[in-house]
Amino acid sequence: MAELEVNLTRKYDAVIIGSGAAGGMAAHVLTSHGLQVLLLEAGKKLPIEQELRSMEWPYDNAHRGFLPPDSHSLSFNEYTIRNPPYGPGFEKSKHLHSYIGSSDYVKNIVVDERENPFTGTNYAWVRARCLGGKTNIWGRLALRLSDYDFKAKTRDGYGEDWPISYGDIAPYYDQVDLYLGITGVKENLPHLPDSIFQRPTKLNCAEVTLKQGIQKMGRVLTQYRAGVTSDGLKHNKYRSRCYGRGACERKGGCDIHAAFDSPTGLIYPAMDTGNLTLRTNSVAREIMVDPQTGKASGVHFVDSQTMKDYNVRARVVIVAASTLESARLLLLSKSRLYPNGLANSSGHVGHNFCEHVMGPGVAGRAKDLVGKPPTLDDGRPGGFYLTRFRNLAEKHPKFIRGYGFEGGSGSAMFPRGTDAHGFGASFKEEVRKNQGAFIGMGAFGEVLSRYENYVELDPVVKDKWGIPSLRFHYKFGDNEHRMAEDMKETAQEMFEAAGFEIVHVNSRVLTEGWSIHELGTARMGNDPKTSVLNQFEQSHDVKNLFVVDGSAFVNASCQNPTWTIMALCWRSCDYLAEELRKGNL
């Protein structure tokens, strides 16, 4: 792709902070409007295909795909007995990663917890500091939100409505679908609107049994809606179509980029317009403000390798560092004009922090599949999604909002779910006989947005670059725990309805943060007293400042957020370009 020289003496039209789903989308939209854009990314540009090695066999890897012995990734139990910062207690390990960093393929993608500490309440904070951020390894489930989410307060009285409705964002979801590619099947559900799908994957035998078994309960199971191009994208030379190589489930990403990632999906095509300059290893530490106008004037950043400080000027600043990092940056950007941090006259920056609660689920066995010949079931980028069914037509007596399940079944490269005991030939025979009959699913539920769940700057602890860390004040509440109880019960009830033998029931709630769907720390709204951004993700206080990632969410819904982050960002950047053209910024 065309690489432009970074020129820190000029004033760019826009500077974007962060190159994940949000920053990549902002770069795509703004450069297509002809703006001259600088993209600052804190991490490195990794030789990503060499990192991911999607087709490497376990026996070709020195550690069978796991981390080298000098590295450690935190387990569920460790999260429960240790408190952040997660360095102390792990002195024997040279590198320490969050729970997701347990494979050799992601060790350079996810951050080292010691270099990036945080304090406060327990949180499994998964961060990817490299070009493309978390999109290099995301799970690909690409779902839309609906007015059940955007107008949730109108339905149940809790929290706030979004300042937009589904109709406002629907055309942008369509554009994201067409530009990036998504697989799935139309279901015509009002609470989970359909996308413009490419060729879908197929459900396997046990998944179809579950789908049919729960139909009589009025519940819907559909093919995994994957942010993957199954037919290919003629307009993108950096991405291949999906060849169903079955590598998706191995912790790591897709090295032929059939699964969406921000660099090949958005950033390289934006660079090819000749309008995008990329600077990696650039850790933004403050958004600069013009004391005369009160407007954002540029970004102060540190080179992560040389530790040198730089400033860059721009007409508009776009924050896309991911929900928690964006809040941190706004809080760091204190000045005489903005003593509480930038865009924070409401006092809501860092607050209303929400996400998804995970853990409860079930594993079972389709008895009539035991002993059947193996089939190629993992040659696809996802299994199934069982859609929300709570608090739609009826009101649940114990909790508000809803949850959905992600799951899968069938033969896989690494036999799943088998509970076989023993060793030797009889053990192998037992595993072979049962492995294709296993089916499992786990829930993702909405965590309510609450002002009391928040992050702030830690007064003492700093990261490797001397930048104050975040301190967390975040816990699941009663609604989440009551919902988790229900997840466990309905999971079993549905497996029983499908005639599966239940092998294992998961009732534990995983550590806060496990879903990697953090949202809401600079929410949008119509009232500047209770929200940080307007419906175009533009700061109420500082007109030329936009925050275009998950921070802007008003609630978490129970649907995975990335497709919505990108659709909202596209809408906001169209607005931004028009306002800039009119001279309003």
Ligand SMILES: Cc1cc2nc3c(=O)[nH]c(=O)nc-3n(C[C@H](O)[C@H](O)[C@H](O)COP(=O)(O)OP(=O)(O)OC[C@H]3O[C@@H](n4cnc5c(N)ncnc54)[C@H](O)[C@@H]3O)c2cc1C
């Ligand atoms: C294993 C895994 C599975 C997931 N599965 C799904 C899924 O199935 N569906 C779904 O919808 N979502 C999923 N997600 C979440 C999804 O990846 C995120 O929603 C998405 O990447 C958010 O985009 P973002 O741009 O806000 O943040 P990121 O992708 O994290 O990008 C932020 C970027 O900003 C950079 N940055 C941070 N601070 C600074 C700074 N100070 N200066 C400069 N740059 C900075 C970071 O280095 C990073 O590159 C998953 C994530 C993971 C890790």
Ligand code: SF4
């Ligand atoms: S199954 Fe498709 S999306 Fe997944 S790794 Fe293979 S080619 Fe990529």
